[in-house]
Amino acid sequence: MRKLLYIPIIHTDSDLGSIADAMNRRSVEICGEEQWEKHKGIVTLFWDKISDYFTKLDARDLEIYQDGLMADGELGRRIIEEGAKKGSRNYQIILDLIKRGAKIRKTEDIELLKKELHRILQLAQTDPDEVENSAAIQNRLDGERLMEERDRFVAKTINKTLKDPWKGVLFMGAFHNLLPHLADDIEVIEVKNSQNVKAYFKTLISGGDRNTFDQLSKYMISDV
Numbered sequence: 001m002r003k004l005l006y007i008p009i010i011h012t013d014s015d016l017g018s019i020a021d022a023m024n025r026r027s028v029e030i031c032g033e034e035q036w037e038k039h040k041g042i043v044t045l046f047w048d049k050i051s052d053y054f055t056k057l058d059a060r061d062l063e064i065y066q067d068g069l070m071a072d073g074e075l076g077r078r079i080i081e082e083g084a085k086k087g088s089r090n091y092q093i094i095l096d097l098i099k100r101g102a103k104i105r106k107t108e109d110i111e112l113l114k115k116e117l118h119r120i121l122q123l124a125q126t127d128p129d130e131v132e133n134s135a136a137i138q139n140r141l142d143g144e145r146l147m148e149e150r151d152r153f154v155a156k157t158i159n160k161t162l163k164d165p166w167k168g169v170l171f172m173g174a175f176h177n178l179l180p181h182l183a184d185d186i187e188v189i190e191v192k193n194s195q196n197v198k199a200y201f202k203t204l205i206s207g208g209d210r211n212t213f214d215q216l217s218k219y220m221i222s223d224v
Contacts, residue, residue, distance in 0.1 A: 002186045003167045004158065007050060008174035008194040009067065010043050010201060014087035019120055026123075030205050039204055045221035046192075047089035053191060053224040054093050059100035063162055065107045065154065065170045066094060072106040080104065090171055102169070105161055109153050112146065119143055147176060155181030162186065174198045191224055 013020040028036050071079060077098065083091030098104065119142060154170075155178040162168045168186075172178065174197040179188055200216035203209070 002162050002164050002183075004162065004182070004186050004188050005167065005169045005191055006179070006188050006194065007169070007171045007191045008176075008197040009090060009171050010046065010174055010197065012040075012043055012047070012087075012089060014083070015068075015090060019117070022121065027205075031207070035204070035207075042217050042220050044089075047093075049221060049224050050191065051089065051093050054097060057097075059097045059102040061166045062097060062102035063166050063168045064094055064097060064102050064104045065158055065168060065172075066090070066104065067107070067172045067176070068113060069104065069107045070110040070113055072104050076104045076106065094171070097169070105157065107154055107157055108150060112150050112153060116143075116146055116150070119146060151176050151178035152181050154178050158186070159183040174201060193219075196220075 013024065016023055024036075031039065066080075069076060069079065080091050080095050080098065084095045094102075094104065123143070154172070154176075158168060158170065159182060174194060179194075182188065196216060196219050200213075200220055203213045203216055
């Protein structure tokens with residue numbers, strides 16, 4: 001049976017590139033500056049634990065599938081190296097794995113990624129007081145459809161390219177839901193529980209129960 005290690009990720013500023021400033025401003029408006037800064041600290045510790053896990057893992061015979069990666073080969077490696085230089089913990093981990101024998105796969109469709117970038121920019125520029133207007137609602141619906149398309153594309157890529165006895169590693173945003181689209185002969189091993197990571201972020205942006213948030217925060221920074 002083919003195996004796939006799944007890491008449900010939360011992006012850092014260095015992952016977001018040109019949209020980082022807009023997303024940060026919007027996040028502060030939603031969460032408050034103090035809570036958002038606390039979140040950034042938690043995400044840093046989250047990536048520390050993920051990094052520790054992969055440092056101990058044999059990287060030979062690993063196929064890497066990465067959220068947003070639309071190339072493999074030399075171009076794909078240059079993209080990873082550039083992201084690592086800019087401080088992306090996600091890409092730094094992948095670069096280390098490549099140096100130790102892992103291979104990257106072209107994971108996503110570039111046209112779908114362009115549509116997603118455009119949608120996110122529109123969302124980041126939406127006035128928080130207008131989140132229920134028709135345009136904002138349509139943006140969310142478009143986002144759900146687009147994410148479904150991306151999930152199906154990524155799952156199809158994994159189904160087609162992950163070869164036994166190679167083991168796959170999937171770094172994908174926590175709110176994606178591509179696991180139901182994977183082939184039945186692929187065993188998924190969640191390095192971090194995707195439902196807990198998702199619940200953490202939902203509690204963060206909704207201003208939910210403080211005790212629940214603290215418990216989920218402890219899970220985020222716990223050893224893998």
